[in-house]
Amino acid sequence: MEAGAGAERLGRRLPTWTLGVFPLLLIALAIAAIALLGGGLGDRDTPPVEEVAVERTVLRPGVIELTLRNDGPDAVGVAQVAVNDVFAPFSSEAGTGPVEIGRLDSARIEVIYPWIEGEAYEISVLTSSGGTIAAEIAVAAETPEADGGFFGLMALLGIYVGVIPVSLGMLWLPFLRRMSATWMAALIAFTVGLLAFLAIDAGLEGLEIAAGAPGAFGGSSLVYLGALAAYLALSGVDAHLSRRRSAGADAGAGGMYLALLVAIGIGLHNLGEGLAIGTAYAAGSLALGAFLVIGFAIHNTTEGLAIVAPLREGSGDAGPGLGRLLALGLIAGGPAILGAWIGAAAFNPSVGALLFGIGVGAILRVVVQLAPLMKDDEGRILNPVSVAGILAGLAVLYATGLLVSV
């Protein structure tokens, strides 16, 4: 008590900023003391901790290329490589012989091995301390060259599965405008169901990818952090815009704004979808064909419906212009192209996990945004009509999703 009162008296006599700086100084002193004197903990003299993630595997004729990321606290030396229990020569940017990978650094190594298409391989990287890092190739297939034709193909694929179906779905707008309010609430609920499905799907996909990502960069926490960040960011944008909106008191702009949010959420989802398609294509496990494109078209057409649903609200005389609708379609569908490029050419599991997380957060924010539109006469969000709509949305995406499991 005495000491506390004394400190308070002393405190009152000092300028405020010194009170803020004083603890900082103490912390700096403590850190310096520990750094210089070791703090009595001693140096770690256990064997080095070796954690390495295989970020990327590329197959070329007679060559298996691995991108290794050092995920642990110590440097890791890559000494030898065996493929299916056969030692094979390798080289890296550093030339031949063992490669040292510093903490969080990565190295690309090229293993000379006559792999055979369609067979499975287990690659065992022997480190300088005798540890092993395993990488698996479930089905060997040549990785496509990232040339112009390849990017063109991925762009075409992205347009087929993203832009076209979403835009087609938006053509339901005139139909929506003639719907009754109850049907409209049901349709919004249907959209919410679609989005909920996409959120779950993207979340699980992100966690799956994160499992193969280096833990040092956060691993699966990237999915959650991405979701939280996206949700908060969109909430912030929303709060900012709604102030301006209430000033303008333009109901039509509100509908447009909601549609934009939905388009962004769906766009992030389609980015993930593109990533999945691109990586599957790069790994040779994607059966390119009409079935896949048709499946995605059906699946994603419903997404177009979700975008235009809020636009019915602002049913002024003219409605949104064609340009705006096209922009919405591009925002929602275009990222599929980008995703396919990234997925096929430069996929990084950490970035992938973060992107999927962002998609989840964005979609959840949109769901929250759409929820009030499902209200019935008594002001309940979850009413028989909306619940039926949500369930229908989940069911439709589940069913169409069966067509396109990549």
Next chain:
Amino acid sequence: MSDPTKSAAGISRRKLLGGAAIAAPAVVGLGGLIGSRQTGAAEPARSQDPTMAGHPGHDGFIHARFADGPEVDHRANGFDPSDILRDFDYGKTRRLGNGRLLREWEIVAHDKEIEVAPGVKYEAWTYNGRVPGPTLRAREGDLLRIRFVNASDHPHTMHFHGIHRALMDGMPGIGENRGGGQIEPGGIFEYEFEAEPFGLHLYHCHVAPLASHIAHGLYGAFIIDPKEGRPEADEMVMVMNGFDTDFDLENELYAVNSIPFHFINRPIQVRRDELLRIYVVNALEYDPLNSFHVHANFFQYYPTGTSLEPSELTDTVIQGQGQRGMLEMKFPFDGDYMFHAHVSEFAELGWTGFFRVGEPSDLDHSAAAAAYCKLPWGGDGAPA
């Protein structure tokens, strides 16, 4: 690829060895190594050759091998697999009053980091600083005295395969009250027994957990020659072993005399039409079987070496853990001939090598001859 260094066997040596400039010093180097019983003899550096650097894989995948680059540093390891081949340790000998020959050795167990593959370090447990331990060689009926010093951080023993009293068995739990049994760090024990029966045996640590103690490197060949001796031959010891470097109870590396692919890079020089006698011991842990196979030739096999008559003419033998046998053969043609485990998995994880057969005059004999085992009983220090 047209290559002037193509050998008689039709195998491109450039692909095997990285060029003639490398093959040549390997021959000279072997001569130097054979002549020296101490390890660390001068060695040519292979990795400096410009034909090796910067061309990984441009040669394609001919057979399993390590990445191009520096070889294992045998000097730092303190032993060289080529050296171990023909290194027979007869001990210090003294004729006892009763006319019997006494052979004495000192074996020190200590922990030692060795490079088991280029760039891969392993904390081995060794007898006299090498894996496998020294090849102890005696003649049937000799009295053997092995002073065992445990300078390791772990308890160890020396358990000899042979016929002896329980106290001399190197078995934990037996004879601790008389200074034997498990020998703790800092402990010393003298094993004493008669050399019997003649044949090819082994010794190893018998402290539990057994597989771990053996797999760490505590084993060696133990040869007892028959009283009447064996026909003159170029003799060599191959201890088949492996290393479980990540402790998952599976070996990552397989070899003879510890270093995988060593005899690919440095083929064993042998003379055409000369009798070759190979003492093959399987000291491998974690895999129940190992095998030895030679290309383009057949050998007489003497299981455990306990008979003067071979049991089979074959080109492939299987050995279980602790099993061993003697091989005798002659190469009728010049060239490079592979030998390897016919457990192909082991072969491609390192247990592969070459014999290089040539004219007697092609090979460096001046140094090699001294090490070739003719009749060891004449000039090895035993008083007449």
